[in-house]
Amino acid sequence: MRKRLPRPGRLALVGLVGVVVAGAVAAVSVAASPPYKNLKGSISADGSSTVGPYTTAAAELFKKVAPKVRITVGISGTGGGFQRFCNGETDLSDASRPISFKSSSEVPNCIKNGIKYAAFTVANDGISLVVNKQNTWANCLTVSELKKIWEPGSKVDNWKDIRPSFPDESLKLYGAGTDSGTFDFFTEAINGKAKSSRTDYTATEDDNVTVRGVEGDKGALGYFGYSYFAENQGKLKLLAVDNQKGAGCIKPSPKTVQNRAYRPLSRPLFIYAKRASFVRSEVEGFIGFIFANEKLIAKRARLISLTDKQLRKARYQYKQAVKQIKG
Numbered sequence: 001m002r003k004r005l006p007r008p009g010r011l012a013l014v015g016l017v018g019v020v021v022a023g024a025v026a027a028v029s030v031a032a033s034p035p036y037k038n039l040k041g042s043i044s045a046d047g048s049s050t051v052g053p054y055t056t057a058a059a060e061l062f063k064k065v066a067p068k069v070r071i072t073v074g075i076s077g078t079g080g081g082f083q084r085f086c087n088g089e090t091d092l093s094d095a096s097r098p099i100s101f102k103s104s105s106e107v108p109n110c111i112k113n114g115i116k117y118a119a120f121t122v123a124n125d126g127i128s129l130v131v132n133k134q135n136t137w138a139n140c141l142t143v144s145e146l147k148k149i150w151e152p153g154s155k156v157d158n159w160k161d162i163r164p165s166f167p168d169e170s171l172k173l174y175g176a177g178t179d180s181g182t183f184d185f186f187t188e189a190i191n192g193k194a195k196s197s198r199t200d201y202t203a204t205e206d207d208n209v210t211v212r213g214v215e216g217d218k219g220a221l222g223y224f225g226y227s228y229f230a231e232n233q234g235k236l237k238l239l240a241v242d243n244q245k246g247a248g249c250i251k252p253s254p255k256t257v258q259n260r261a262y263r264p265l266s267r268p269l270f271i272y273a274k275r276a277s278f279v280r281s282e283v284e285g286f287i288g289f290i291f292a293n294e295k296l297i298a299k300r301a302r303l304i305s306l307t308d309k310q311l312r313k314a315r316y317q318y319k320q321a322v323k324q325i326k327g
Contacts, residue, residue: 036289040068041282047074047081047094048181049207050225050303051269054123055094057300058290065289069282077205078181079103082272085117086110091277093117095270096125096181096225116275118321121314122290123297124304126252127186127265128229129239130210134218137166140240140249143264146190149173149221154198159219173201174210174222186223189264211235226252230302241265254304268310269303278325288322291315 045055052075059071076084078095085093086109093099099119100106110117129146131138137159141149145163149156149171159166176183178195183203188194202213207224214220215235229238229252240249243263256262271290277283290297291314298305306314 035281036062036065036285037067039066039282039285041280042070042072043092043277043283043286044090045071045073045092045094045271046076046084046090047092048078048096048269049075049205050096050125050182050227051094051122051271053227054269054297054301054303055092055271058286058293058297061293061297061300062286062289066282066285069286071286075205077177077179078184079105079179080205082106083109085272085274086113086115088113088115088274091274091280091283093272095272096267097184098270099272117272118275118278118317118325119270119272120287120290120317120321121268121306121310122271122294123269123301123306124257124310125267125269126226126257126262126304127182127189127223127267128226128252129221129223129241130214130229130236131222131239132214132216132218132220133235133237135237137169138239140242142242142244143190144244146241147192150175150187150197151191152196152198169219172213172217172220173198174213174220175201175203176207176224177203177205180205182223182225185267186265226257226304227302257304258307273321275325278321284322284326287318291318 052073056073059073062069062071078097081093081095082099083105084090086106129141148154149162156162157171159169159171176186183197184194187197191197202209204210207228210222210224211228211232214222229236238251240251241262242249247261250256250262252262252265257266260266273283273287291311294311295305
């Protein structure tokens with residue numbers, strides 16, 4: 001199993017890793033150019049537990065071509081990452097939702113501290129609903145049923161409360177912590193308002209807690225980013241979602257997330273780069289390296305890559321950012 005990132009708030013130094021591959025699956029070449037090897041310095045990133053593995057995978061590959069650049073990646077949730085970013089503590093902020101104009105610790109704080117930034121879409125994700133492997137009764141839940149479970153004040157604590165045909169089995173819930181962009185996105189998509197949720201569930205910024213909790217409880221239900229299911233699919237059962245708009249029950253997959261058939265839980269993922277940091281060659285080089293190797297990085301992180309259209313747009317935005325920031 002791939003080693004995961006540390007618990008929230010802690011930093012991991014990205015060092016040299018395994019094999020540089022060349023070609024396709026067994027060997028995929030890292031796109032590089034001679035200037036990378038001359039880069040040096042340090043880059044700090046923090047934020048989303050969903051995007052963290054992507055930034056770590058990118059940093060591991062970048063280390064192969066830029067060995068003098070030191071990169072640290074932390075996980076404090078999207079909200080926690082933006083708070084550090086807007087306080088001027090980090091160069092990059094990993095995010096599973098756009099930065100908020102409403103939160104005083106995000107855009108207003110960036111403005112107050114003179115922090116300007118560029119935002120880049122780096123991958124796609126489908127928030128995944130998982131249950132215990134022994135759960136033989138549930139294969140698909142409707143958006144209405146999910147709302148019934150997760151809305152504020154919900155007293156649903158048994159599977160038979162969700163659907164009469166379900167068994168009399170106690171329901172134990174696991175989900176994202178309140179600093180998480182996954183929490184914001186999920187609550188808005190299901191309950192109609194970001195951060196609107198029942199509170200009597202196991203909330204965590206460490207998705208491995210949800211993996212262990214659901215794996216160990218027959219009646220458990222949890223949600224997190226697709227990459228955590230992809231890594232732990234031998235331990236968990238994935239549910240489909242019916243958005244009740246005629247498409248039927250659909251599970252998250254690279255195809256259904258990229259074409260947005262998996263609704264309403266498909267979403268883009270972001271890396272925000274501080275403009276004051278972007279002028280440093282190692283930061284500019286790292287972001288450029290990401291878009292030269294996006295599909296490989298997404299594969300290593302078990303996230304869903306950008307579509308060709310998204311990638312063309314991201315590369316254009318990167319070039320424009322370089323022009324604007326460096327003049």
